[in-house]
Amino acid sequence: MNKYRLNYPIPLSQPDIINREIDAVVSVLKTSYLSLGPKLQEFEKKIIDYVGTKYAVAVNSGTSGLHLIVRAMEVREGDEVITTPFSFIASANCILFEGAKPVFVDIDPKTLNIDCERIEEKISDKTKAILAVDVFGQPAEWDRLEEIAKKYSLKLIDDSAEALGAEYKGVKAGSFGDAGVFAFYPNKQITTGEGGVIITNDEKIAKLCRSMRNQGRDEGESWLQHERLGYNYRISDINCVLGIAQLERLDEILEKREKVAQMYNQRLKDLEGIKIPYVSSCVKMSWFVYVVRLRDSYTQEDRDSILGELKKRGIDCSNYFTPIHLQSFYRRMFGFKEGDFPITEKVSKTTVALPFYNNLLEKQIDYVCENLKEILEEMR
Numbered sequence: 391m392n393k394y395r396l397n398y399p400i401p402l403s404q405p406d407i408i409n410r411e412i413d414a415v416v417s418v419l420k421t422s423y424l425s426l427g428p429k430l431q432e433f434e435k436k437i438i439d440y441v442g443t444k445y446a447v448a449v450n451s452g453t454s455g456l457h458l459i460v461r462a463m464e465v466r467e468g469d470e471v472i473t474t475p476f477s478f479i480a481s482a483n484c485i486l487f488e489g490a491k492p493v494f495v496d497i498d499p500k501t502l503n504i505d506c507e508r509i510e511e512k513i514s515d516k517t518k519a520i521l522a523v524d525v526f527g528q529p530a531e532w533d534r535l536e537e538i539a540k541k542y543s544l545k546l547i548d549d550s551a552e553a554l555g556a557e558y559k560g561v562k563a564g565s566f567g568d569a570g571v572f573a574f575y576p577n578k579q580i581t582t583g584e585g586g587v588i589i590t591n592d593e594k595i596a597k598l599c600r601s602m603r604n605q606g607r608d609e610g611e612s613w614l615q616h617e618r619l620g621y622n623y624r625i626s627d628i629n630c631v632l633g634i635a636q637l638e639r640l641d642e643i644l645e646k647r648e649k650v651a652q653m654y655n656q657r658l659k660d661l662e663g664i665k666i667p668y669v670s671s672c673v674k675m676s677w678f679v680y681v682v683r684l685r686d687s688y689t690q691e692d693r694d695s696i697l698g699e700l701k702k703r704g705i706d707c708s709n710y711f712t713p714i715h716l717q718s719f720y721r722r723m724f725g726f727k728e729g730d731f732p733i734t735e736k737v738s739k740t741t742v743a744l745p746f747y748n749n750l751l752e753k754q755i756d757y758v759c760e761n762l763k764e765i766l767e768e769m770r
């Protein structure tokens with residue numbers, strides 16, 4: 391069986407840092423601008439040029455970016471924000487940070503993004519905003535979202551932490567709604583080590599976020615003058631220079647990821663028991679992870695044993711995502727229970743995220759697919 395066995399475990403994800411990027415980081419270390427220096431501005435400028443928004447505010451994580459956007463929109467205790475339960479937890483936590491309530495809407499079973507047809511029934515007097523997520527690098531249905539937000543005068547947030555470079559009907563993800571976010575943790579398309587960026591066309595949001603990331607200082611204000619409550623969400627120039635260099639390679643990186651995804655698709659598309667990722671014809675995907683789903687006859691126990699078997703064979707894998715509403719503290723805070731969002735729950739029980747990164751080799755993909763096939767056959 392183990393004819394493809396390689397002599398190391400294949401990781402789920404892996405950053406791709408080249409020598410030029412290491413040199414760039416070292417060069418910043420030799421300057422006296424380790425933070426709030428020229429690389430911060432250059433990074434923000436590069437993001438603006440790429441996404442086409444008026445403003446970019448770089449911060450120390452995607453989560454910080456989401457928090458600042460929510461605050462800049464004056465989402466407060468008593469407000470509700472409509473969002474998806476099928477996401478990384480930060481996209482709902484940022485609503486809790488301000489004491490507001492996340493109101494979940496179940497997902498479309500194909501795209502795995504928020505189901506726009508179910509949003510309106512959840513809108514109340516308290517609804518302040520919609521926060522949609524471009525899950526796994528596939529943009530949400532942004533023309534519908536913008537329509538609904540406009541109709542009900544709601545703010546609209548694009549959590550594009552997983553979708554740098556993706557497009558919806560030819561427009562870059564992240565740029566939709568009133569403000570968006572990209573994230574640069576090492577498993578994302580590009581990395582700054584830790585980092586994120588807010589993108590917006592709204593000058594007021596940009597100004598507030600800029601101030602709040604830097605202890606509430608207004609532009610031009612002295613170091614000990616603080617106009618409003620702020621945080622230290624600054625990103626260092628060391629991180630920014632890495633981001634600049636990675637952005638320069640973004641097209642090449644996205645192409646590599648597309649190739650890896652297509653190699654998986656080819657090998658798995660006819661495999662009984664597996665559904666390969668669905669990609670809507672309205673989008674250009676920016677592959678964040680490669681997640682297959684087991685057919686409906688499989689249970690969560692089956693899925694978990696498949697994950698266990700893959701790991702035994704040196705293949706790292708994961709169950710993207712555990713539904714947010716079923717996380718213990720969400721259950722405690724809001725009384726959520728199993729059955730509340732059946733599509734999210736059904737999908738969550740049957741996902742298998744396979745190793746996925748820029749430089750994953752064809753023979754490693756073969757090894758993963760051969761083993762997955764074997765495991766599925768053994769289960770039948």
Ligand SMILES: *Cc1c(COP(=O)(O)O)cnc(C)c1O
Nearest residue numbers: 451452453478480551552573575
């Ligand atoms: C990664 C991620 C975030 C948070 O980004 P960090 O930089 O890790 O804080 C937010 N939302 C989604 C959907 C993500 O995948």
